[in-house]
Amino acid sequence: MNKEMVAVLFGGQSSEHEVSCVSVQTVIKNLDMDKYDILMIGITKEGCWLKADSIEDIKSGKWRESKTHAVLSPDASVHGFLLYEGNELKTQPVDIVFPVLHGLYGEDGTIQGILELSRIPYVGCGVLSSAVSMDKFYTKVIVDEIGVLQAAYEPVLAEELVDSESVAARVESRFDYPVFIKPSRSGSSQGVHKAKNHDELITYLKDAARFDRKILVEEMIKGREIECAVLGGYAPKASGVGEIVAAAEFYDYEAKYENAESKTIIDPDLPEEVVEKIRENAVKIFKAVDGFGLSRVDFFVTEDGKAVFNEINTLPGFTSISMYPMLWAARGISTKDLVSQLIDLAKERR
């Protein structure tokens, strides 16, 4: 049997660059080498595309010194990459691309757009679902439409902040403190803040505006953070659920990546009907955003047992301690099977 060539993309120009470099190692280690050959392409934070030679080079960061540049060609007749070193150029066709990229310029439909032009099947959500899910404001518009419970929100545009007092008055007429402030297209909790008073509101709106022109102010939801994995093409399935126990006031960047006290619990103690509601809504939301392949859908569960949608991630973390692979492992799907299933699904997209 001829092996298929799978290209994995990692790194990327987002705040989640480092996480991606770890996620991709899990994907590579779990790629069935009897079935696939692998091409590793790293994208530096500056946006330079380079061919990596080994998983060791990814681990050590040495791939950033690679002399082989890689261009993902939008030319469908190439069906792959142009690799060049100095003046030497060659084409490298691939069968499938697995973009293991989190956040902007990877999880937001931009890479997916080149892949559509190139006609190369790729793992995960398409252009529309990636773009909508990356943008918390547009996700909310869609989730309102299907009637799933979510935090009330007030959209704010960066240019409105020239008159920040009137923005604050608008927010204060709707919500009591504390409120959550977040850039519409954030990731890794960057620019996400909890404002406890008027002054903090104004300071944090200005901070969020550094990350995106569109900002959301949300009512605070007091509850546990529960996540659900979705896998599949046009008949997607939900996993069980997992809980994030943040070792901080909320699940901020430090709590996510630097504080070993933050914990993940698979199948936490929750009433059966709450778990079922979350699983059902996770699939409903995945379908509503036109999801394909995989996503992790995040909720809050309030003290009185209400499941409140928070956000959907179309390329969730894939590290050894990430919720997405752990949730499937708990359902008997090993990470090796998971990676194979995702690659097979890529070929089913229509």
Ligand SMILES: Nc1ncnc2c1ncn2[C@@H]1O[C@H](COP(=O)(O)OP(=O)(O)O)[C@@H](O)[C@H]1O
């Ligand atoms: N409306 C809210 N109420 C309570 N906590 C929130 C709210 N929005 C966000 N948070 C907290 O902030 C964290 C990061 O926000 P989130 O919307 O998930 O952005 P990101 O895409 O950066 O993960 C969440 O995991 C949660 O701890």
Ligand SMILES: [Mg+2]
């Ligand atoms: Mg989040």
